[in-house]
Amino acid sequence: MTAELIEGTELRSVPGTDPAVLALTTAQQAELAAMYGEDQPLVALHPDIAFTLLLLDGTPVGCVGLQPVSPGLGEIKRMYVDPSARGWGLSRVLLKAVETQARATGLTRLRLETGTHQTEAIALYTNHGYTPTPPYPPFDTEPASLCYAKDL
Template identity: 80%
Template sequence: MTADLIEGLELRTAAPTDPTLLALATAQQAELAALYGDDQPQVALHPDITFILLLLDGTPVGCVGLQPISPGLGEIKRMYVEPSARGWGLSRILLEAVETQARRTGLTRLRLETGPQQHEALALYTNHGYTPTPPYPPFEHESASLCFAKDL
């Protein structure tokens, strides 16, 4: 599914300090706390992360971040779609957008961390070619962390 097939859909970049982005990231963290409890690792938004906001008819409904880690390697951060906007393929649009952005910036591999209770996320990533990898810092000792990677 491509972004131009959904009327009123807009993708735009945002800084980690953008209030709209922060509201979505806060909602995502609250959802994760409800799934896993408050003992999950809280990872701050790194200033190098570039975010893509997904708006539907002007309303922000999703986001995804891309953080460069090392030459050729990037990490997907804070992938999130509001519950009311789920089931329309918007997460696939966000994933395609972040992969395109990664390629444009010269990244050749993406990694990400998710959790075992996020069944839709696990299906999304595995259906798009992400394969399990050993946990990386700061997730290497977290039982609720599953890590994946994909060569672009």
């Protein structure tokens, strides 16, 4: 997997059962619950999600998942950078990594869901060519959900 790395970072392909991924996604869900309360859609992780773990000086600080949806279509899942490691461009590293992975597996389009209060995430995605799309299930009835997609 190739992506422009920041000094001290390492990307690793890991399963969704990896303890570092579980810790990061649990922290993400707690952060979202604090942000959205009852409005947060709770979606279980699909077993087909391939995760990329981002380490900074050997410490897991971020992750992103890629879930195949249908031929040519994939979905970005659980992209997260620990608050202690934000502001250094690590989310861009993760986004480039998941796009590279998607292309390598034959996907031609990526979609994702984020929340209305996640202004940094919205800016990241729109600055990298993701455009708003109609919400898709299970987010089509969630008022706090925004959906985006990008042709690769």
